[in-house]
Amino acid sequence: MPVVGWAPGRPRSLQTRTRGTDDHTGRQLMTTERDALLEAIRAGDEELSTALVEKMDVAARSGCVPAVTQILRGLRPENEWPVFYAGRLAGLACQSTPAAAAKWVLLINRLRRHDFPASSAEILAGRGPEWLGELAHRLAAELDKERKQFEGTPLHYHLVQNLIGLSGCATPTNFGYAIQRLRFGGLTNPDAPILVPIALEVEGFGAWMGVLGLASGLVDMTASGKLDRTALIDQCLGRLFRGGRPHELRGFRRLLDDLALTDDELADRAGDWARLAADADAPTAGDAVQRLRRLIDAGRLDAGLLADTSRDVLARPEKGLVSAQLKHLGQALRSNTDGAGQLLTAVTVAFGHEDNAVQEQAWKLVARHIAAADPAARAQIVEAVAVLTPDLREQATAALGESTPGSERTRTPYQETLPPVVAPQRTAGPPETLPELIGEIVATVAAPHASTVESERALDGLVRFAHRDRAALAAALRSIPAKQWPWQGESHFASGCFPDRLPYPVAGIGVIVFALLLDGFDAESLPVVPPEMSDNGTGFAPQCGHCVFRAAWRARIFEAARAVLAVPPPFLLSAPSWRTGVVDADVLMDRLAEYARLGVTAGPADFDQALLRVRIPSGPERDRLAGAAAALGTAEGTRFAQWLPSGGLTVVEESTGLALPALRDGFTDPFRRLDVLLRKHHDGGPINQDLPDSFLYHQAARPLDLPQWVATLPLVREYIAAQMISTRAGRTDYTYVSDLPLLAAADGPIGPLFHRLLANTLSRGRPDGDMDALLQLVARNEINAKNVGERLIPVNKRGGRQPAPDLLDLVTEIARIGAHTTAWNILAGALPGLLSGSELPRRLGALxxxxADCASTSGATGSIPELDAIANRTGSSQTIKQARRLRQILTEAAR
Structure with missing residues (x-):
């Protein structure tokens, strides 16, 4: 037998490999062929491996597939690509069925994400047209799974195309192939008429069509008869009805523009344009409105359909769209008065639009054509006048010459609509069972930032159950899988001593849990002052806003841990009665009485926190509690008896700002530190690098924990506002905004600093929590909305004043819920500052x-002198018109 594939330079073992001799068995012959193929693949010889496969029979080829697959799966970088090229082609040639060949192509794609060249089809040329056609359609179907249909080159598209050419099979009609065929073959390929309708239904084709400018080619295809024009128009409309991304829909709208629809084509689809004008996205609706205008001008739009469509369009919020439809209605009314009644009643829908300019445009249109209205339509118009703003309503009432539901003679006094006052929420009682406690502890320790209420409840529960049976509590904690604790693998805890650098995951109640889990833990190693608050001999006493409040919390944690490992008290004195952190005075009195009965000495940090949380009653109740506390005969009772008549924690104005002088006498160090004007958490200044990692973590990365601040000092919200401003929380940290209602619900008087903090929040355009806080404070009559407005407007470097980007949206939302007086007060406070700058702000006309709407609705009076400079200008811009309107409303209301 001759030598197979002889060529200089090839491995000797391959050059001498033979097809076999007469005395060999068939199995030996197959093994020899298989070995030769595998050695050629390993050598990266694509030509030889292909030649060897061509000489094999079907059974031999199939037997080689597992070994070839194994070679490709085990490729190494140093010989990867030559072996890969040889193996992928040989493996394809070894497949016996179209299904197996398609599976091989997909396997190669998964292994290396590398394309099969189109020439790969030639190795399969002897398989017959039917075999090749089935493979082509199988691979074409896989193109549907491409993630990015319009980017890159699909890994086997060109192979599919070559297989189709070799087999002469029918064109695949799946969408994945249609997209790729149009991408690479364009609109001139013979398959385009079949594939275009399929591709038009694919998400993303509209945007891609617009990018490549295919619309003109599609128009040419309709002109030549290759595409059905009517079907193409209807398909575009169908895609617009479906909706989608802006770029996607823009492509179909442009295609309709390029098709230059005739009046007949427009009229045949009048109902479709009406539906799009009512329900589609704003750009699509705008195009539909313009097409309806063409039908109006041509006299081919039924008045009934126009009226019905107008009611839907005029109810939309987009000012430009509504204004355009009103202009078209004006044209229809000028052209033909038939059906004027139903058109005018449709116009009244715009009376309720939130934009006054739209309301004014609608009323002027009605006033211009009211004579053409029949009595029934006129009655409906009179009824609709009630939703106009008060100033326009008065104009309409005078023009109509009859009383309307909103006229002065029938209008009821304005009532401000505010959300109901949220009642204070009590905290849930302590966990009643050990499994309940364990579940809460696991959730609290594992949470990155557990809520203050959850942490306080878990802390109190730990102390209570340790007092009942510490061994049972420890056993229950040890039953928790180690992977549920965030500090697993912390080898430096093995000594049982409290480390100098405490990792953040055990900075909370995890300290107590860890102490109970670790045999021999030295409770006395827990410091009284948390490590991050120590100056370490440097003289630098940290006053970071995050760290000072957290230090007070951790001092209580360390104290509780020492107590739990020694003599646990029955409960904590400072456990909150309310979700803001407040402790009821009678509750604290009962707890102190139980401590006295049991002979338990209170932890200093726990008692400090309890005093800062207790809400002191007034009058006889305070005197009764003070007498009962003194009668206990304990140091804690005596201190509580002295705390009650002193007024407790009060805020005092000092030369350095607000202060809490009560903290300077008798309180432990972590709580005395709260009586200091705090620094911002990181200002780029010097940082003590010798401080523990936990301090540096809080210094640079930890977000503001406003609930913890409130829970620590729940009775002095003005002081917390001062500290937040001092730490620049309102400028650098927005995480507190959603917690702002909690601060609003806290106790204590509100002063200028709280107003300033709220204004800072509003001016940042983060309305998720600030509006709720503002409206709650207004509903409780605790805040002056005008003072907030005065602080809203920042001054830029050029002396100009600009409202916050979302201020208009925020105040609009406040007015929308019915709080027009509150909205007006905010704007009344903000407008003088806005109008007195060297440059007028953007969107001033809308403001x-x-x-004007809010002043008119709420009956506001007064004057804004800064308004005259704008109102007295010549011109007809919306800014000037609205300035005049606002001045007129304020002037007339004062009469």
Whole structure:
């Protein structure tokens, strides 16, 4: 037998390999062929491996597939690509069925994400047209799974195309192949008429069509008869009805523009344009409105359909769209008065639009054509006048010459609509069972930032159950899988001593849990002052806002841990009665009485926190509690008896700002530190690098924990506002905004600093929590909305004043819920500052329009002198018109 594939330079073992001799068995012959193929693949010889496969029979080829697959799966970088090229082609040639060949192609794609060249089809040329056609369609179907249909080159598209050419099979009609065929073959390929309708239904084709400018080619295809024009128009409409991304829909709208629809084509689809105008996205609806205008101008739009469509369009919030439809209605009314009644009643839908300019445009249109209205339509118009702003309503009432539901003779006094006052929420009682406690502890320790209420409840529960049976509590904690504790693997805890650098995951109640889990833990190693608050001999006493409040919390944690490992008290004195952190005075009195009965000495940090949380009653109740506390005969009772008549924690104005002088006498060090004007958490200044990692973590990365601040000092919210401003929380940290209602619900008087903090929050355009806080404070009559407005407007370097980007949206939302007086007070406070700057702010016309609406609705009076400079200008811009309107409303209301 001749030598197979002889060529200089090839491995000797391959050059001498033979097909076999007459005395060999068939199995030996197959093994020899298989070995030769595998050695050629390992050598990276694509030509030889292909030649060897061609000489094999079907059974031999199939037997080689597992070994070839194994070679490709085990490739190494140093010989990867030559072996890969040889193996992928040989493996394809070894497949016996179209299904197996398709599976091989997909396997190669998964292994290396590398394309099969189109020439790969030639190795399969002897398989017959039917075999090749089935493979082509199988691979074409896989193109549907491409993630990015319009980017890159699909890994086997060109192979599919070559297989189709070799087999002469029918064109695949799946969408994945249609997209790729149009991408690479364009609209001139013979398959385009079949594939275009399929591709048009694919998400993303509209955007891709617009990018490549295919619309003109599609128009040419309709002109030549290759595409059905009517079907193409209807398909575009169907895609617009479906909706989608802006770029996607823009492509179909442009295609409709390029098709230059005739009046007949527009009229045949009048109902479709009406539906799009009512329900589609704003750009699509705008195009539909313009097409309806063409039908109006041509006199081919039924008045009934126009009226029905207008009611839907005029109810939309988009000012430009509504204004355009009103203009079209004006044109229809000028062209033909038939059906004027139903068109005018449709116009009244715009009376309720939130933009005053739209309301004014709608009323002027009605006033211009009211004579053409029949009595029934006129009655509906009179009824609809009630939803106009008060100033326009008065104009309409005078023009109509009859009383309307909103006229002065029938209008009821304005009532401010505010959300109901949220009642204070009590905390849940302590966990009643050990499994309940364990579940709460695991959830609290594992949570990155457990809520203050959850942490306080878990801390109190730990102390209570340790007092009942510490061994049972420790056993229950040890039953928890180690992977549920965030500090697993912390080898430096093995000594049982409290480390100098405490990792953050055990900075909370995890300290107590760890102490109970670790045999021999030295409770006395827990410091009284948390490590991050120590100056370490450097003289630098940290006053980071995050760290000072957290230090007070950790001092209580360390104290509780020492107590739990020694003599646990029956409960904590400072456990909150309310979700803000407040402790009821009678509750604290009962706890102190139980401590006295049991002879338990209170932990200093726990008692400090309890005093800062207790809400002191007034009058006889305070005197009764003070007498009962003194009668206990304990140091804690005596201190509580002295605390009650002193007024407790009060805020005092000092030269350095607000202060809490009560903390300077008798309180432990972590709580005395709260009586200091705190620094911002990181200002780029010097940081003591010798401080523990936990301090540096809080210094640079930890977000503001406002609930913890409130829970620590729940009775002095003005002081917390001062500390937040001092730490620049309002400028650098927005995480507190959603917690702002909690601060609003806390106790204590509100002063200028709280107003300033709220204004800072509003001016940042983060309305998720600030509006709720503002409205709650207004509903409780605790805040002056005008003072907030005065602090809203920042001054830029050029002396100009600009409202916050979302201020208009925020105040609009306040007015929308019915709080027009509150909205007006905010704007009344903000407008003088806005109008007195060297440059007028953007969107001033909209702000003035909103102010006029709110002033008119709420019956506001007064004057804004800064308004005259704008109102007295010549011109007809919305800013000037709304300034005049606002001045007129304020002037007339004062009469």
């Amino acid at each position: 003035l329009s909103l102010a």
